[in-house]
Amino acid sequence: MTDTAGAGALPAEGMPAPRVLDExxxxxxxxxxxHGGRLFAYVYDPGVAGLDELAQAAxxxxxxxxxxxxxxxPSLLAMENALVAAAARLLGGGPGTDxxxxxxxxxxxxxxxxxxxxxxxxxxxxxxxxxxxxxxASAHAAFAKAAHYLRVALDTVPVDPVTLRPxxxxxxxxxxxETVLVVASAPSYAHGVVDPVAEIAAVAAExxxxxxxxxxxxxxxxxxxxxxxxxxxxxxxxVPGVTSISVDLHKYAYAPKGVSxxxxxxxxxxxxxxxxxxxxxxxxxxxxxxxxxxxxxxxxAAYATLRHLxxxxxxxxxxxxxxxxxxxxxxxxxxxGLRLMAExxxxxxxxxxxxxxxxxFLLVDELTARGWHTQPQLRYADLxxxxxxxxxxxxxxxxxxxxxxxxxxxxxxxxxxxVALPPDLLALAGGLTPEALTPExxxxxxxxxGLGGGAGAPDRMAVVNTLLDAAPxxxxxxxxAEFVGLLQRPAW
Numbered sequence: 001m002t003d004t005a006g007a008g009a010l011p012a013e014g015m016p017a018p019r020v021l022d023e024x025x026x027x028x029x030x031x032x033x034x035h036g037g038r039l040f041a042y043v044y045d046p047g048v049a050g051l052d053e054l055a056q057a058a059x060x061x062x063x064x065x066x067x068x069x070x071x072x073x074p075s076l077l078a079m080e081n082a083l084v085a086a087a088a089r090l091l092g093g094g095p096g097t098d099x100x101x102x103x104x105x106x107x108x109x110x111x112x113x114x115x116x117x118x119x120x121x122x123x124x125x126x127x128x129x130x131x132x133x134x135x136x137a138s139a140h141a142a143f144a145k146a147a148h149y150l151r152v153a154l155d156t157v158p159v160d161p162v163t164l165r166p167x168x169x170x171x172x173x174x175x176x177x178e179t180v181l182v183v184a185s186a187p188s189y190a191h192g193v194v195d196p197v198a199e200i201a202a203v204a205a206e207x208x209x210x211x212x213x214x215x216x217x218x219x220x221x222x223x224x225x226x227x228x229x230x231x232x233x234x235x236x237x238x239v240p241g242v243t244s245i246s247v248d249l250h251k252y253a254y255a256p257k258g259v260s261x262x263x264x265x266x267x268x269x270x271x272x273x274x275x276x277x278x279x280x281x282x283x284x285x286x287x288x289x290x291x292x293x294x295x296x297x298x299x300x301a302a303y304a305t306l307r308h309l310x311x312x313x314x315x316x317x318x319x320x321x322x323x324x325x326x327x328x329x330x331x332x333x334x335x336x337g338l339r340l341m342a343e344x345x346x347x348x349x350x351x352x353x354x355x356x357x358x359x360x361f362l363l364v365d366e367l368t369a370r371g372w373h374t375q376p377q378l379r380y381a382d383l384x385x386x387x388x389x390x391x392x393x394x395x396x397x398x399x400x401x402x403x404x405x406x407x408x409x410x411x412x413x414x415x416x417x418x419v420a421l422p423p424d425l426l427a428l429a430g431g432l433t434p435e436a437l438t439p440e441x442x443x444x445x446x447x448x449x450g451l452g453g454g455a456g457a458p459d460r461m462a463v464v465n466t467l468l469d470a471a472p473x474x475x476x477x478x479x480x481a482e483f484v485g486l487l488q489r490p491a492w
Contacts, residue, residue, distance in 0.1 A: 032373050037398040040389040041375040046254040046317050047394035051305065055256050058304035065296030068287075076296045079303040080106045083249065086306055087261040090223050091215065091245050092237035099237035103270050104263040105288045106299055110216030111142040112290050113246035113262040116273050117212045118146040120244070120264070121181035123272035124210070133181040134174045136166040136195060137381065138188040140214055155179070161382040164191045164342050168199030175207045182207075186215045186222060186235035190377055190388060191341050192348025194222070198234050201241030210243040210269070216260060218346045219245070221252040224318035225346065232345070243269055252347065252392075254309065254317070255302035320393040321347055327399035328389060331406050338410070341386050349389040350377075358410060359418040360385050361462035361469070366409035366416075368459075372402065376461075378469045378476070385469055419466040429471040434478040442482040 034043045062076065070077035084104035088094045093102030107113045122131045132153040135143045139156075147154040155174045157166045171182060182204035184195040197213055204211035213235055215222070226232040236245060245263045249255040264270035276286040285292065309317070328349045332338050337355030353360050364376045364387060375388040421429075445467075464483075468476050 037394040039373045044251050044392050045394035055301040059297040059301040062296030062300035067294030099265050101266040103267050107260045107289045109258040110248045110260050113260045114142040115146045117244050120273040121210045125180050131180045132178045135183040139183050164193050171200050172203035179209050182211045187218045187346040189217045191350045192346045193342050198239050201239050205241035211241050213245045216246045216248045219247040221347050224314050249302045255305040259298045259302040317393040320396040324396040325391045331403035347391050352384045352386040361465040362413040365460040365462045366412045370405045419462050426470050432475050434474045437478050
C-alpha cells in the first residue's frame with residue numbers, strides 16, 4: 001500500500017527511512033532558502049562551514065533528554081547554566097559588574113521569554129486586580145500576545161515618526177499605579193533602532209516599576225558591534241533600573257531554533273516566573289518556563305554553537321554583518337525613489353518609498369522573483385509602509401549583487417504601476433469591523449485574492465498586502481487570522 005505526506009502522516013504500513021527523508025526533502029523544496037544570504041527575515045545564517053553539522057550532532061546527543069527534571073539530567077542543567085552565564089556576561093551582568101547576582105532561564109524563543117517577563121511582573125503584584133504594562137508602539141507584538149494571554153492591560157506609547165523611538169517623558173506619563181512593567185527595545189524589530197533605555201529605566205525606577213529590555217532580536221549582536229566601534233547606547237544591566245533582559249540565541253548567536261534566554265537582575269525578581277503545583281496525586285510540578293517537558297536538543301545545540309564560535313568568532317561575524325548593513329544601506333541610498341527609515345545602527349536596513357508611483361508591495365514581489373526575500377511592513381499611525389531587511393553575516397558576500405537587483409526590481413515595479421484595488425473593495429476594507437467579517441465574506445475575499453482552496457500561499461502578495469494596508473488594524477488582524485486558517489487545513 002502506498003501513501004504520501006499529502007495523504008496523511010500516518011500510513012497503514014511503515015515506510016523505509018530513505019523514502020521518508022525523500023518526502024521531507026521534496027516538501028522542503030518549496031521553502032524559502034535558509035542559507036545563502038538572500039532571505040532577510042525568519043532565519044539567521046552565519047555562513048560558517050561545519051556549524052550546522054556540529055549543531056545537529058549536539059542536538060542528537062541530547063534530543064531525548066527531558067528538561068522537566070534537572071536532577072535527573074544534570075547535563076542539561078549544566079548547559080543551561082552555562083548559556084545563562086554567557087548571556088549575562090555579554091549583557092552587563094555577573095561578577096565584577098553592577099549586577100553581580102543575575103540569574104536566568106533558557107526558554108523556547110523570544111515570545112516565551114517576553115510572556116514570562118510579563119508573568120513575573122504581574123505575579124509580583126498580587127495586590128493589583130487590573131495590572132498594566134507600558135510598551136512603545138514599536139515593541140514586539142509578543143507583548144500584546146502576553147497581555148492578551150495573561151489578562152494584563154496594554155498601554156502603548158507612540159514613537160516619534162522621525163527617530164522611531166518613544167520619548168522618556170511619554171513613557172513616564174503612561175505609567176499608572178497599576179503598572180507592573182515598562183518595556184524598552186534594544187533594538188526594535190521593525191526599524192532596528194535602540195530605544196532610550198536609560199531614560200525609560202530611570203522613569204520606571206522612579207515609579208517603582210520593573211523595566212524589561214527586549215533584546216531578543218538583535219541584542220546579542222549589539223555588544224560585539226560596540227566592541228567594533230559602533231556608537232551603541234547603554235541598554236543592558238549596566239543601566240540602573242533595568243530589571244530583566246531577554247535575548248534570543250537562535251538569532252545572532254546563530255544557534256538553531258528555538259533557544260532564548262530570559263535574565264533577571266536577581267533571584268527575587270525571577271521568583272514569580274516559576275509555576276509550582278503540588279495539589280494532586282502525581283509528582284510535584286515546578287517549571288521555570290511555560291513548557292514542562294522540554295527536549296535537551298536545542299539547548300545542547302546552542303551550547304555547542306557558542307563554544308565553537310567563541311568571542312573571536314562572534315566578533316568576526318559582527319564585523320561581516322556591519323559591513324553588509326553598510327553595503328545594503330548604500331544600495332538603498334543610491335536607488336531613486338527610496339529612502340531609509342532610519343540610519344542603520346544595528347543589524348537592520350529598513351526603507352520606504354518617496355515616489356508615489358513606486359508601490360512597495362510590488363517591489364517586494366519583484367525582489368522575490370529575483371531571488372531576494374524581504375519582509376513588507378504595513379502602514380502604522382504616522383509611519384509609512386516599509387520594507388524590512390534582517391541582515392546576517394551570510395549576506396556579506398551577496399551585497400554587491402543586491403544593488404543592481406534592487407534597481408531592476410524598482411524599475412519593474414514602476415512599470416507595473418501601483419496595485420489598483422476596486423474602489424468598492426477598498427471602501428469595504430476601510431469601513432469593515434471585525435464582527436462584520438463573516439466566514440462567507442472572508443472566503444469570498446480569499447478566493448478573489450488567490451488564497452485558500454488548498455493552493456497554498458500565492459507567489460505574489462502585493463494585492464493581499466494592499467488590501468491589508470487599507471484596513472484598520474483590528475480588521476487586518478481578523479483577516480490575517482482567517483486567511484492563515486484557510487491555509488492551515490488537514491491534508492485528508
